[in-house]
Amino acid sequence: MDSSTIVIELLLRKYKADQKWTRIAIEQLSDDDIVWSPTSESNSIANLVAHISGALYQWFETAYFGAPHIEDRSTEFERGLQMTKEQALERLKKSYDSVIQVLEIIKANPEKLLDQPYLNFPTFSSAGLDNQSTILEMLLHQFRHLPSHTGQIFYIAKMRKGKLVWE
Secondary structure (H helix, E strand, O other), rough: OOHHHHHHHHHHHHHHHHHHHHHHHOOOOOHHHOOOOOOOOOHHHEEEEEHHHHHHHHHHHHHOOOOOOOOOOHHHHHOOOOOOOHHHHHHHHHHHHHHHHHHHHHOOOHHHHHHHHHOOOOOOOEOEOOOOOOOOHHHHHHHHHHHHHHHHHHHHHHHHOOOOOOO
16 A cells, blocks of 8 residues: 555545544534534634535635635634534535545545645635645645644533533
């Protein structure tokens, strides 16, 4: 097994696990829990889901599947953002499914890890990524970025429910 295949398999396991554990945590919550935030300046689970969804859409749906480039970070962090538990679960599933789909495609063509899908987009720079970024750089960026937000979701869920059931 070559190193690119090992990296792809590792990333697939990681994203699938993140999707699973985040779903399990959110399934234990109510609609009120999804929109609750610990302080007036803190994010709710709705905000975190909107941000995860926006980030994965931006980096994978837009770059890899040609979806229109729409970035609305201000809405992602809007105080009082409304979202039901079912909407949160749907958005997370769609978001994680897109990055998993990219990895499954790349698994068959590991050389695509070095594709630069943003070369023909308007110039941008965001969180260390730019028009020259490769698919591998985007995957690794999200590999680092998403766990901070899933950790926040778990923490808020525990604040609301106490002990969560992980089985």
